Amino acid sequence: MGGITPLVTTALPLANSVIGTVRNAGAASSSAATQQAAAQQAAAELEYKRQQDAAQAAAAQAALEQKYREEATAAERSAQAAATARQQQAQLEAEAQARQWTHDAELRQQEQELQRQKDETAATAAAAARAKEMDDFRGAQEQTLAQLRAGQEEAVRARETDSQTQLAQLTAAADAAEQRRLAALRQAVSKTRAGLGARGVTAQDGSGEAILLGLTNSSETERKDAQATDQLKRAAIQQGLDDAKRRNLLELSQLADRQRLEYMSKFF
Structure with a gap:
């Protein structure tokens, strides 16, 4: 609506000027002049209405374009925000995955170390048992x-x-x-x-x-x-x-x- 107000403000003085001129001429003329003045007034009113309609249409078009621009800007901002959110989410997921991999690797390493210790203990016990059996x-x-x-x-x-x-x-x-x-x-x-x-x-x-x-x-x-x-x-x-x-x-x-x-x- 911010685009409609300037157009209306510009059209009103012009219409008032035309109306005043027609009225002054009608007062001094004959009935023919009155008819001509009425016709001119009607034409002026039509012109005024046309200008108003044009101003309203221009204002509506400007408002629509402004709406489109705002919607486009909002959509772009939304897309950027969504992209940023997706990027952040992907980063968070990647970091979480990396932490999970690190945790899994640590668990595997701990399990391998525990298994190695068990195997070493079993091997030592087996060697001791074998040595005792041999002795x-x-x-x-x-x-x-x-x-x-x-x-x-x-x-x-x-x-x-x-x-x-x-x-x-x-x-x-x-x-x-x-x-x-x-x-x-x-x-x-x-x-x-x-x-x-x-x-x-x-x-x-x-x-x-x-x-x-x-x-x-x-x-x-x-x-x-x-x-x-x-x-x-x-x-x-x-x-x-x-x-x-x-x-x-x-x-x-x-x-x-x-x-x-x-x-x-x-x-x-």
Whole structure:
């Protein structure tokens, strides 16, 4: 409406001037002049009305254009405000998304660290359990080996004691046999000498000396045979003891090899 007022203000003086002129002319003229004046007045009124209508139309057009401009300005401002709001909203959403991503990344990192610690703890426990199992298994093997060795050593000591007893018995038997041999030899020599003396043969005679020498040689052969038999028995006793020790060593070695294979196959 601000555009209508100036147009109306401009049109009114012009219309008033025309009306005044027509009225003055009518007062001085005849009826024809009056009619002409009336016609002129009507024309002036029409012109006035036309001008008013034109002014109103111009004012309306100006108001409409002003309205359009205001609406366009308002729309532009609204669009700018909406764009700014969208930009701010997008910025807020982007910042919120970034914070969420950061939070999620921190959670994942914390979960990964927790899982790593759990895995490390589990690995440490598993390693400790494995080490204990290996130690226990090896300890049981060593105990078995020690028990076998102790049993073998006890058996060897018993066998050595038995061997010493057998050797002592052999020595005693050999000494007794030697004493019996010497006694028998002395008795045979005495009987032979007595028999030779009864026949008038002395020990210095060739035949007597040969007889006595034969007795002595026979006795010596018997002694050597007994000594050889004794040595064979002693060697057999020692051989049995040595064989037992070798069997023990072989058994220990075989057990150690089996244990080593069992240990390797179980843990590696």
